[in-house]
Amino acid sequence: MNRWQFLEGLDPADARAVLAASTTRRLPPHAKIYEQSQAASSVFLLSSGRARYFSMTSDGRKIILHWLMPGDALGLAAILQTPSPYRVSAETVRESAVLVWSREVMQSLMEAYPRLLHNALTVSVAYLDLYIAAHAALVSDTAKQRLASVLVRLTDSIGNEVSDGVELQVTNEELASAANITLFTASRILSEWQGEHALTKRRGRIILHSPNRLLRLTA
Amino acid sequence: MNRWQFLEGLDPADARAVLAASTTRRLPPHAKIYEQSQAASSVFLLSSGRARYFSMTSDGRKIILHWLMPGDALGLAAILQTPSPYRVSAETVRESAVLVWSREVMQSLMEAYPRLLHNALTVSVAYLDLYIAAHAALVSDTAKQRLASVLVRLTDSIGNEVSDGVELQVTNEELASAANITLFTASRILSEWQGEHALTKRRGRIILHSPNRLLRLTA
DNA sequence: CGCTGCCTTGAGTTACATCAAACGCGGTGG
DNA sequence: CCACCGCGTTTGATGTAACTCAAGGCAGCG
Numbered sequence: 183m184n185r186w187q188f189l190e191g192l193d194p195a196d197a198r199a200v201l202a203a204s205t206t207r208r209l210p211p212h213a214k215i216y217e218q219s220q221a222a223s224s225v226f227l228l229s230s231g232r233a234r235y236f237s238m239t240s241d242g243r244k245i246i247l248h249w250l251m252p253g254d255a256l257g258l259a260a261i262l263q264t265p266s267p268y269r270v271s272a273e274t275v276r277e278s279a280v281l282v283w284s285r286e287v288m289q290s291l292m293e294a295y296p297r298l299l300h301n302a303l304t305v306s307v308a309y310l311d312l313y314i315a316a317h318a319a320l321v322s323d324t325a326k327q328r329l330a331s332v333l334v335r336l337t338d339s340i341g342n343e344v345s346d347g348v349e350l351q352v353t354n355e356e357l358a359s360a361a362n363i364t365l366f367t368a369s370r371i372l373s374e375w376q377g378e379h380a381l382t383k384r385r386g387r388i389i390l391h392s393p394n395r396l397l398r399l400t401a
Numbered sequence: 402m403n404r405w406q407f408l409e410g411l412d413p414a415d416a417r418a419v420l421a422a423s424t425t426r427r428l429p430p431h432a433k434i435y436e437q438s439q440a441a442s443s444v445f446l447l448s449s450g451r452a453r454y455f456s457m458t459s460d461g462r463k464i465i466l467h468w469l470m471p472g473d474a475l476g477l478a479a480i481l482q483t484p485s486p487y488r489v490s491a492e493t494v495r496e497s498a499v500l501v502w503s504r505e506v507m508q509s510l511m512e513a514y515p516r517l518l519h520n521a522l523t524v525s526v527a528y529l530d531l532y533i534a535a536h537a538a539l540v541s542d543t544a545k546q547r548l549a550s551v552l553v554r555l556t557d558s559i560g561n562e563v564s565d566g567v568e569l570q571v572t573n574e575e576l577a578s579a580a581n582i583t584l585f586t587a588s589r590i591l592s593e594w595q596g597e598h599a600l601t602k603r604r605g606r607i608i609l610h611s612p613n614r615l616l617r618l619t620a
Numbered sequence: 621c622g623c624t625g626c627c628t629t630g631a632g633t634t635a636c637a638t639c640a641a642a643c644g645c646g647g648t649g650g
Numbered sequence: 651c652c653a654c655c656g657c658g659t660t661t662g663a664t665g666t667a668a669c670t671c672a673a674g675g676c677a678g679c680g
């Protein structure tokens with residue numbers, strides 16, 4: 183997914199004007215940015231750090247939906263003309279900074295710079311793509327397939343290139359949540375894949391040597 | 402979900418102009434409207450009949466994502482400025498008619514009537530809501546919960562009010578596909594619910610007596 | 621009144637969840 | 651530099667929900 187999609191196509195002066203209309207908020211790790219079903223009063227843009235979307239199930243488990251990187255826009259529900267709630271919750275993962283626009287300010291910016299509205303649609307469709315991919319993953323019936331699919335998606339969103347592959351800073355618990363499997367199943371599957379040299383695990387991080395290899399292993 | 406969202410807020414003359422720029426295509430039951438991953442060349446609006454979104458898994462199963470009613474817009478990918486593919490496939494369920502705009506025509510309409518762009522965003526967010534709900538359903542871990550959640554969602558999209566509840570015209574196979582369970586499991590669960598008088602089954606249709614009752618049964 | 625396709629029922633199997641217990645990485649402070 | 655501690659992780663034993671496959675029933679159509 184392209185970063186900074188939200189400001190794309192604006193000429194530099196306009197982009198500066200849009201940014202100038204925001205306020206910056208610094209947030210510690212694991213801070214709530216906004217909460218599912220609250221009225222959407224602000225639009226956010228992650229400027230540094232890491233954040234993620236999640237939602238809670240009725241039985242209290244936390245389901246991680248997507249990781250956010252600098253340049254990603256959050257809380258687009260606030261852009262809609264009809265007031266509406268945030269769809270999911272968002273929280274920081276590490277220390278982060280977000281740009282904040284109030285609903286009202288963003289409304290007037292969008293009148294001044296119509297391209298912003300178009301970009302909002304692009305971002306919205308990009309999120310739709312994520313959900314479509316997540317959906318496809320969840321209906322694949324084995325735990326291995328789901329986990330592999332989560333890992334591959336993470337590669338695109340929070341992967342760091344390293345010498346022998348792509349490094350992901352995630353815990354088993356986070357993976358399990360995203361793949362809808364248990365902590366234990368995740369651990370067992372990852373051990374197996376490590377045995378097949380498809381990846382290397384450390385505490386809190388995983389190095390994927392070949393994402394495609396995983397998809398083959400589960401085919 | 403509101404119908405005719407795509408034309409909302411246009412004044413009648415403008416709405417007529419937009420409609421006048423479309424061509425109508427009549428389609429028999431089970432006809433393909435467009436296919437996943439083809440370049441999105443047209444925007445559609447279902448004007449009569451029933452249609453649905455689906456996608457195919459790698460192992461060849463068809464997953465039904467959502468049912469469409471008259472007034473629903475399809476193929477919004479064609480609205481994006483950057484050419485992009487359709488995200489999922491769409492097909493008619495019964496005999497239907499769709500309004501069709503080519504990408505080019507729609508682009509110029511959106512310049513003339515900026516409200517269309519805003520409506521496109523609203524529709525896109527509405528689809529996002531559907532996916533969020535579907536996601537929430539798929540991660541609920543029992544087959545009963547998933548099936549109940551599918552039935553409740555169907556109530557909103559394709560339910561017909563009848564004297565003793567809401568009628569849904571769906572086969573077990575379609576339900577199974579949407580809930581990601583097998584035909585057999587679906588049959589067993591539905592039988593059980595029928596025993597508890599929560600619904601009545603006939604071949605190809607189901608009458609839900611109390612949607613809320615289902616959610617209670619699975620809680 | 622027979623035929624077709626949808627639906628049901630049962631028996632056997634299995635992948636994954638659950639629970640309990642212990643391990644050991646890696647950061648902290650002495 | 652070493653000892654400690656917390657938390658992410660591992661392993662095993664056990665249970666079970668749901669899948670699979672096979673067979674038969676039956677609704678509704680022509």
